[in-house]
Amino acid sequence: MHRKLAILTVLPTALWIVFAQTPSPTPEATAQFGKSVAPILQKSCTPCHNEQMLQAGFNAAAFLSAATMHTQREAWEKILQKIKSGEMPPPGLPRPTPPQVEALAKVLEGEWERIDRNVKPDPGRVTARRLNRAEYSNTVRDLLGVDFRADRDFPTDDSGYGFDNIGDVLTISPVLMEKYLIAAERIAARAIGADPLPKKELEFEYHTKDKTIRRLGPDAVECTHRVDWEAEYLIRIGLPGEREADAKAVTMGFWMDGKLLHTMQVETKPSGLVYFNPYSEEQFRLVLPEGEHTFRAGFIDDDYPKKLQGKDAFSDKKNKFLNMIKFIGPYPAKVERASRKKILICDPASGNACIEKILSTLAHRAYRRPVTRQEVASLVRFVDAAKAEKLLSSTLGS
């Protein structure tokens, strides 16, 4: 069905190209053809390549009109190449002089160049196709600010010729359609923050002891963590060890994807409490955006480890360093979700004018072009239907 449809749309386009694009030579080129091309072909080639004597199946007599420069361009290119290379006429026979060959080539090549220059580039038409998983995830992220992992939820895309973005192979199975519908609901809820947070907080710990954290040196650690909900989190940093009694406090920074989000002072001298293994923890709360991020905790401008020898940097009797990052949450954030603000640009409860504004703005971004009134009207119908069925959540204020 799909394949047939594609052929039905491509065929007329292809035919159109063939008929519409056969050009004719200019009167000037026709005259030059008559002067510098046809006589040479007549004299040097037709003796062996004519209707009676069809050497290699080639009839040079069929190429004596200027129009053939375009109607038979491919054959002409071959002829020109035989003449230019001196391959034809065969050795030992009288051949055109070099200036004659040059003049002949100039007429043909000049005419082809003129045509090529004026061809309007026609890249063809892109047939509508579904997005593959990577494209779907990226589009949802860019359009709605929701980090949806299509690779986890959707079946693997089929591939053709090693590519997974060929329209013909990207079919939509009933299973995928179902997944689309479920995903759409979840993504929409996420986008406007109507998606409830888990009732019980979750804990994710990254630690040097199980190698879930990367050590970037004596005073920094890094981990990759997936934030599933844009919300507030309690972040706890593990700091084993202690320095000398008069060691200065250091500034500890916390970065996400290279951006510094938080700093705080951390004591490094012995706490006075008696520990077998000196250890302390620091914690702070931050609102983190959804998605996979690289988090780093480390001391800023800390030159203490430079004074230490080799492995003393990780001796808890000689130094204070970092060994753990823990995320606890999510907790409801007091700030409004960025994506919600971007979508609900006015208060939908204020009436239809606002609903139309929200829909046309979103559709403009989704379709990547201005939308027509009819298109917006058909989207408004969905909102009306949802209202009628009381499906619109209270978060929309309707």
Ligand code: HEC
């Ligand atoms: C003496 C006879 C003779 C003359 C004159 C001659 N040809 Fe040929 N041509 C042949 C023969 C024989 C072949 C086939 C053998 C070969 O490919 O070498 C051939 C092959 C060709 C082919 C290859 C066809 C193909 O499908 O591969 C082209 C093109 C061609 N000639 C063009 C020309 C042109 C252009 C001229 C004039 C400039 C010319 N020939 C003059 C004898 C001739």
